[in-house]
Amino acid sequence: xxxxxxxxxxxxxxxxxxxxxxxxxxxxxxxxxxxxxxxxxxxxxxxxxxxxxxxxxxxxxxxxxxxxxxxxxxxxxxxxxxxxxxxxxxxxxxxxxxxxxxxxxxxxxxxxxxxxxxxxxxxxxxxxxxxxxxxxxxxxxxxxxxxxxxxxxxxxxxxxxxxxxxxxxxxxxxxxxxxxxxxxxxxxxxxxxxxxxxxxxxxxxxxxxxxxxxxxxxxxxxxxxxxxxxxxxxxxxxxxxxxxxxxxxxxxxxxxxxxxxxxxxxxxxxxxxxxxxxxxxxxxxxxxxxxxxxxxxxxxxxxxxxxxxxxxxxxxxxxxxxx
Amino acid sequence: xxxxxxxxxxxxxxxxxxxxxxxxxxxxxxxxxxxxxxxxxxxxxxxxxxxxxxxxxxxxxxxxxxxxxxxxxxxxxxxxxxxxxxxxxxxxxxxxxxxxxxxxxxxxxxxxxxxxxxxxxxxxxxxxxxxxxxxxxxxxxxxxxxxxxxxxxxxxxxxxxxxxxxxxxxxxxxxxxxxxxxxxxxxxxxxxxxxxxxxxxxxxxxxxxxxxxxxxxxxxxxxxxxxxxxxxxxxxxxxxxxxxxxxxxxxxxxxxxxxxxxxxxxxxxxxxxxxxxxxxxxxxxxxx
Numbered sequence: 001x002x003x004x005x006x007x008x009x010x011x012x013x014x015x016x017x018x019x020x021x022x023x024x025x026x027x028x029x030x031x032x033x034x035x036x037x038x039x040x041x042x043x044x045x046x047x048x049x050x051x052x053x054x055x056x057x058x059x060x061x062x063x064x065x066x067x068x069x070x071x072x073x074x075x076x077x078x079x080x081x082x083x084x085x086x087x088x089x090x091x092x093x094x095x096x097x098x099x100x101x102x103x104x105x106x107x108x109x110x111x112x113x114x115x116x117x118x119x120x121x122x123x124x125x126x127x128x129x130x131x132x133x134x135x136x137x138x139x140x141x142x143x144x145x146x147x148x149x150x151x152x153x154x155x156x157x158x159x160x161x162x163x164x165x166x167x168x169x170x171x172x173x174x175x176x177x178x179x180x181x182x183x184x185x186x187x188x189x190x191x192x193x194x195x196x197x198x199x200x201x202x203x204x205x206x207x208x209x210x211x212x213x214x215x216x217x218x219x220x221x222x223x224x225x226x227x228x229x230x231x232x233x234x235x236x237x238x239x240x241x242x243x244x245x246x247x248x249x250x251x252x253x254x255x256x257x258x259x260x261x262x263x264x265x266x267x268x269x270x271x272x273x274x275x276x277x278x279x280x281x282x283x284x285x286x287x288x289x290x291x292x293x294x295x296x297x298x299x300x301x302x303x304x305x306x307x308x309x310x311x312x313x314x315x316x317x318x319x320x321x322x323x
Numbered sequence: 324x325x326x327x328x329x330x331x332x333x334x335x336x337x338x339x340x341x342x343x344x345x346x347x348x349x350x351x352x353x354x355x356x357x358x359x360x361x362x363x364x365x366x367x368x369x370x371x372x373x374x375x376x377x378x379x380x381x382x383x384x385x386x387x388x389x390x391x392x393x394x395x396x397x398x399x400x401x402x403x404x405x406x407x408x409x410x411x412x413x414x415x416x417x418x419x420x421x422x423x424x425x426x427x428x429x430x431x432x433x434x435x436x437x438x439x440x441x442x443x444x445x446x447x448x449x450x451x452x453x454x455x456x457x458x459x460x461x462x463x464x465x466x467x468x469x470x471x472x473x474x475x476x477x478x479x480x481x482x483x484x485x486x487x488x489x490x491x492x493x494x495x496x497x498x499x500x501x502x503x504x505x506x507x508x509x510x511x512x513x514x515x516x517x518x519x520x521x522x523x524x525x526x527x528x529x530x531x532x533x534x535x536x537x538x539x540x541x542x543x544x545x546x547x548x549x550x551x552x553x554x555x556x557x558x559x560x561x562x563x564x565x566x567x568x569x570x571x572x573x574x575x576x577x578x579x580x581x582x583x584x585x586x587x588x589x590x591x592x593x594x595x596x597x598x599x600x601x602x603x604x605x606x607x608x609x610x611x
Contacts, residue, residue, distance in 0.1 A: 059422065107600065113361050114558075121599065124588065125593050250423060254419075258419075286438035287438045293428065293434060294431060297431075
């Protein structure tokens, strides 16, 4: 970072997230902290999804599979083997990465809608498989023994610690997203998005680049899964692999602007904020989903580039700042 | 021997269900074949078809099989409406746009449906008797449902191959630019295809409602089954979808004879991914 002016694009995302983290810390309000936790989780997952969706142009409809799978593996070691949360986080991330690596080589050969369908199939297959695995508790899932939290100074302390770990993972996701965006590797991904065949002719090793993008987009969701189920104290198949959450993540990325670092962050904040408002408002409570649907439809039809993408198109001078 | 017996009792049911799955999948595959759009509002429309039967039968006392044609008509109109509002603008956009546009339609339907109909189960209590075939009992409702599924398939086939709008649809599916040059009103044909696709989904829902309980979210599992079937039969191949439906129905009838029922979805989805990878044009499609 010799010349910080070159990295001004990272500044805004970091400041936004620092502001989010500081808000509950300064006010000392526990319910605010839970709200921010949910938003940070969405930011970390959406930023990871953006690496494959926004940069590489592959529509991943089942990105939540890494969150669920990593979470399951991590919680297994945490609960059945007595590992610490740190080791479990690591093993959850590695498991998700390995899953992506194994699947990637095979399914990334598919393009467009075929790839999107395959990712749906993988998520559903994994959910059905975990449902049958006795090691993972089958349909009941796994519940943490309350004594697990003792090692971290009791449940309340463990919850607080989870919040800071979540903040750390979110920062990691943003920095990874930014580094890829400005690196040569990222340039290769963008070339694949625009025209995969042309990119290969120009010397981009597309199969490898795609696989690594897939693996990178899997690791942090795997760790987020471990953390979330650790905080919740249990995991069940239908909670770990919700297809509709995958689509919500897609919506966040679209809303903010796919292929940008800031876009998924703003999209996640806007979407979660809106949802929080609708769920609690008397008027929208029942038809919350419909209102979100109408908004999504309007965005897809009229501003397909998302908020950040639209600003970049409209005001070219902002392009240096909004990366 | 016990397994064989179990197989013989569950197989006919599986085959009859397979026909009904088949016409749901046919709607999905027709839309894909004509306009390269994966319709993610397929499931909620199946659920609307189920409620169509429910309201016509319970509220108005119309026989479900007569009501079927009304449901079909409403499904057609709904499809054309969805096309005009949500799909038309994104038809040439990248896949993500059309996927999300149809998904937003699904969110809207489910949101309104949950608010109005709640998510508690509904049931159409309709009995058409049953008869024994060897060691197995076949429900009349399922036999009639399979018959109607067959009828609609035949009708679709005649429509696509013998009428002018049908030929237009096939021309647009083949090459839209060329069809436009020949004077085919492609936008209207696309709207019609989308309408027929949702009509088939609604019809399958209306038939399923005569033998299974349902709620507004029930369409989801049939939508996923439709994906599996469509991939088995080849994306964009309506007749393949019927065969794919039969294969899935037979699998669902067979697997419980050898292992626990909870393994059925594992095998279905694994098969789905493997076929996508190995034969993306389906089992009956031409080699890629």
